[in-house]
Amino acid sequence: QVQLVESGGGLVKPGGSLRLSCAASGFTFRDYYMSWIRQAPGKGLEWVSHLSFSGNTVSHADSVKGRFTISRDNAKNSLYLQMNSLRAEDTAVYYCARRHLSHDYWGQGTLVTVSS
Amino acid sequence: EIVLTQSPGTLSLSPGERATLSCRASQSVSSSYLAWYQQKPGQAPRLLIYGASTRATAIPDRFSGSGSGSDFTLTISRLEPEDFAVYYCQQYDSSPRTFGQGTKVEI
Numbered sequence: 001q002v003q004l005v006e007s008g009g010g011l012v013k014p015g016g017s018l019r020l021s022c023a024a025s026g027f028t029f030r031d032y033y034m035s036w037i038r039q040a041p042g043k044g045l046e047w048v049s050h051l052s053f054s055g056n057t058v059s060h061a062d063s064v065k066g067r068f069t070i071s072r073d074n075a076k077n078s079l080y081l082q083m084n085s086l087r088a089e090d091t092a093v094y095y096c097a098r099r100h101l102s103h104d105y106w107g108q109g110t111l112v113t114v115s116s
Numbered sequence: 117e118i119v120l121t122q123s124p125g126t127l128s129l130s131p132g133e134r135a136t137l138s139c140r141a142s143q144s145v146s147s148s149y150l151a152w153y154q155q156k157p158g159q160a161p162r163l164l165i166y167g168a169s170t171r172a173t174a175i176p177d178r179f180s181g182s183g184s185g186s187d188f189t190l191t192i193s194r195l196e197p198e199d200f201a202v203y204y205c206q207q208y209d210s211s212p213r214t215f216g217q218g219t220k221v222e223i
Binding site: 047101102108109 | 149151153159160161162163166167170172173204206208211212213214215216217218
């Protein structure tokens with residue numbers, strides 16, 4: 001069965017960096033676009049980034065452009081999100097999701113808290 | 117950017133009743149690239165409907181989606197206790213792939 005497991009979240013100070021990972025299994029990872037989507041505490045869903053099968057085509061929300069970088073390693077069936085210059089407003093649960101039929105499978109999320 | 121507005125914000129109903137949720141787009145969503153998700157507290161969203169009206173795998177037939185252009189509807193024909201949750205619509209016609217703000221279905 002399809003599984004997506006995020007890791008790497010935690011508490012970080014404003015201006016700091018964090019790298020999130022998402023381990024995929026149960027499907028042919030290289031055949032799918034993948035996305036990161038976040039949800040601030042008590043708020044709605046916000047698309048963050050997505051990238052193509054090989055990682056050649058990427059897109060980021062304006063709110064994270066220039067600070068976050070999405071990448072993937074198809075040999076390791078893994079998706080990543082490098083987050084730099086973090087701000088308080090980046091505090092959220094970050095989900096990785098398979099981009100098919102909109103987003104058909106989601107991980108359970110990893111919490112990122114940006115606070116001094 | 118396509119803005120999605122969901123209404124109502126909260127829907128208070130009883131088990132067995134019918135729920136009708138609305139999602140209105142600021143511009144036309146072509147090819148009905150509109151999805152609906154269900155999210156329960158502490159859980160990830162679950163895809164219910166894609167292509168405006170196609171149920172995702174293992175979704176009960178009491179869930180149905182309709183609409184086109186700028187107006188879309190999610191209907192739950194008879195609410196079961198496990199259906200009380202927050203529902204989001206999302207358009208995947210253009211980037212950024214925006215979500216509505218959600219509708220909470222509560223008892």
